Amino acid sequence: xxxxxxxxxxxxxxxxxxxxxxxxxxxxxxxxxxxxxxxxxxxxxxxxxxxxxxxxxxxxxxxxxxxxxxxxxxxxxxxxxxxxxxxxxxxxxxxxxxxxxxxxxxxxxxxxxxxxxxxxxxxxxxxxxxxxxxxxxxxxxxxxxxxxxxxxxxxxxxxxxxxxxxxxxxxxxxxxxxxxxxxxxx
Numbered sequence: 001x002x003x004x005x006x007x008x009x010x011x012x013x014x015x016x017x018x019x020x021x022x023x024x025x026x027x028x029x030x031x032x033x034x035x036x037x038x039x040x041x042x043x044x045x046x047x048x049x050x051x052x053x054x055x056x057x058x059x060x061x062x063x064x065x066x067x068x069x070x071x072x073x074x075x076x077x078x079x080x081x082x083x084x085x086x087x088x089x090x091x092x093x094x095x096x097x098x099x100x101x102x103x104x105x106x107x108x109x110x111x112x113x114x115x116x117x118x119x120x121x122x123x124x125x126x127x128x129x130x131x132x133x134x135x136x137x138x139x140x141x142x143x144x145x146x147x148x149x150x151x152x153x154x155x156x157x158x159x160x161x162x163x164x165x166x167x168x169x170x171x172x173x174x175x176x177x178x179x180x181x182x183x184x185x186x
Contacts, residue, residue: 006062009053009162011117017057021050024067028074033080040136045077047158052077119173125164132160
């Protein structure tokens with residue numbers, strides 16, 4: 001890796017960041033895909049990886065092995081994704097058990113009210129972000145498919161998903177977002 005490029009990244013140069021992204025993202029994606037065996041999740045992890053690199057660019061030490069640095073972050077994020085997926089599976093099981101409890105009319109009304117509240121939040125998103133988010137999370141399209149259908153770049157799709165989840169987390173909190181998205185997709 002060119003130290004000059006890393007120094008430029010460290011200073012906040014977006015062209016240097018883009019060069020590094022395009023140089024490393026395919027290899028990192030393949031590694032993460034191997035670990036996770038889920039292309040959509042691998043795309044999310046790669047997005048998070050490069051967001052982390054951008055946000056912590058001041059900490060980059062250009063003299064050190066950048067590939068080892070990026071590999072360590074990628075591996076940690078992949079393990080975190082595996083852990084979250086395991087928690088998500090447990091939440092699905094808990095939710096299935098909870099759905100069986102929703103037997104009274106009052107419980108069903110509360111569940112419908114919650115669903116309506118979430119969809120109101122989603123409907124307040126800008127139009128393109130809303131479309132991208134719904135296609136990704138409720139219609140199960142990959143980022144590539146969404147990009148093709150909406151004539152966007154995959155990076156734009158990633159940015160829309162990231163911002164939508166960030167907005168939902170602000171309103172609902174981290175665990176509630178995962179739980180509710182699972183619930184709404186059942």
